Each structure stands twice: as C-alpha cells, then as structure tokens.
Amino acid sequence: MSGLYRPVVIGSLTLPGNLFLAPVAGYSDRVFRSLCIAQGADFTCTELVSSEALVRNRSPHDRSSPGDRTNPILRRGDTETRYAIQLFGADPAVMYQAAGLLAPYHPEVVDINCGCPVPKVTKTGAGSALMRNPATLGRIVEAVVRASKEGLGEAPVTVKMRSGWDAASINYRECARIAVEAGAALVSLHARTKAQGYAGQSDWSHIADLVSRIAVPVAGSGDLFSPEDAGRMLQETGCAAVMFARGSMGNPCIFSATRSWLLTGSWMPPEASERLTTGFRHLVLRAADIGERTACREMRKQFCAYTKGLMGGAALRNRLVHAETIAAYRDILRETAAGIE
C-alpha cells in the first residue's frame, strides 16, 4: 500500500492527501462534510447547484438568495478549509454568471457537473447530457475558467463526468480532452454510463485509461465501499485521488480507516456507538442550519445510512422514523449508544 496516500495538485491548489468526499445530493451537506474532514477527508465538494436558479436570483433550492452567505447549500462547513462548489447547467453564459455569484463563498475549486443522470437535469441539456454535446461542455469550462479568473482569484475549475451516455457512446476520452483543453485542472470520472444510473459495476479500466491520456490529475469514482476498495482503485488505475460517495454515507470514519489502511496496512471498523454518536452530532448541527423540524425529517434517510449493518439497525430505524424532535432522537439513540448527550 505504501505510497498510495499522497498529495494531489489541482492547478494552483495542493492538497495534502488524495481521499476525497464525492458530491452526493441530499447527503453531503456542509455538516456531513465537516464530519468527514474530522475523520481525515482531504477534499470535499457541495452537492450540485443549479446555475439557472442562482442566476435567476434564487437560492438553488429556493431557500434564500444567492448573495446570502448563510445559504447552507453553498456555504463551507465550519472546519472546511478547502472545498469545491459544484455547478450544473447547459448554457455557458449562465454558467459564467453563476460562477461569478460564488465570489462571496470563496470556493477553492469550482466543479462542473457532467454526470447527473436525473431527468429533471438532463432534459435541460445539463449533467450527463453535456456528454452528448462535448463542444458545449468545452464552452462551459472556458466560461467558468474566465469567471474564476475575473472574480474567484483563479480558483481551479474541475469537471466530474461519467464514462458516457450509454454503452454505445462511451466518450469520456473526448469529453475529458476537450475539458482539459478548455482549462479544467482535474477530471473526476464516475466509471458508469448515464444509462447505468447507480446500478451494475463501474468499469475502473476507464479510469486507468483516462489517467494515461490526460495531463491533469484524475479522481476515480465508483464502487468505493471500503478502505480496500480505495487501495485497489489507486493501485489498479493509477488515479491521483479516490472519491467516496455511497461508501461514506453514515460512515465518515471510512476516511480515517482508509488513511490507516493505506499508511499502515490495517484498519479498525468504527464501533456502533461511534457511528450513532456521529449521526446525532450531524442532526444537532444540521438543525442549527435548517431548523429542528426540517432537520429531524431530513436526517431520517441519513440515519438509514448511520444504522446500516448495525445489529438491531432495522428496529432502530423503525423507531427513528417517528422522531420529530432532537429530544426524541436523543432518547431513542441513548438506549443503544453511550456518549449521547
């Protein structure tokens, strides 16, 4: 494993290590990102944010205005010294304007979503649909790079893509080449097609192939569920960084475990009580951002992840889905986990 945990250079930004948290809509909120950083994540990214919504002077999810530095979707986490904001859109001019509006948040990186398979996004030509239109992708990268030079202190611009639209149109090579020519400083590759969604296996040979073809670092994504998976991806593909997505949900400890695996060749799974205590901390801090009632409801799905694989997890989930207050969560979790206050 030795030598697999190493720094990553993204344009002008040098990261101390190569364990990234992937953007995961509905899960990787700023509190969760901070919990991952506490466990050793080297880089984090917001979930995808609509450029159209930003520019139309609304928050990405209609919660507040784009200039509002309290917008929890765009804001960095309390311990997030470096982060990326991910934008999606299909119009270079709108993406340019949206990137400019990120100035109050000072992101270290702006990432462009080229992989989202959700119809609401792809029908507008954005997300993975951009891979069907590489010329537009190139213009979008150019536009965001320009906006970054003008208003974001030249923060590097990166692109996160899939292998292609479907098995008959695998075109990550072309899309990545065009993105890099337009100024992208790193390409993340989720090695599935849009048609695959999140099913089936990701094809890591695409990641290895891309590594050999472009001059900027490649971050690999797809099927990283354990420290061993991360070690294998780094070893087999030569990618510069690995991005945990579903494997980190309810399990920020995957970062410390992976770091330990890569540096020492061993790792310990977290105790059940540690996972639940972390989930409870997530709830309390999330409530401070979006209010107790909304956080308690939103955290139900997060607790499905925090209790996954735990003994008695199903019974715990059945009770937690009825919890409407922090106090109710506390009472239920205290029965299982010591250390919840």
Ligand SMILES: Cc1cc2nc3c(=O)[nH]c(=O)nc-3n(C[C@H](O)[C@H](O)[C@H](O)COP(=O)(O)O)c2cc1C
């Ligand atoms: C619920 C969910 C939400 C996601 N949201 C985003 C997103 O906002 N932006 C993005 O680029 N990728 C998003 N992804 C894709 C992940 O970042 C990652 O590339 C993908 O899940 C593959 O990794 P995995 O197989 O290890 O989960 C999402 C994935 C899931 C499951």
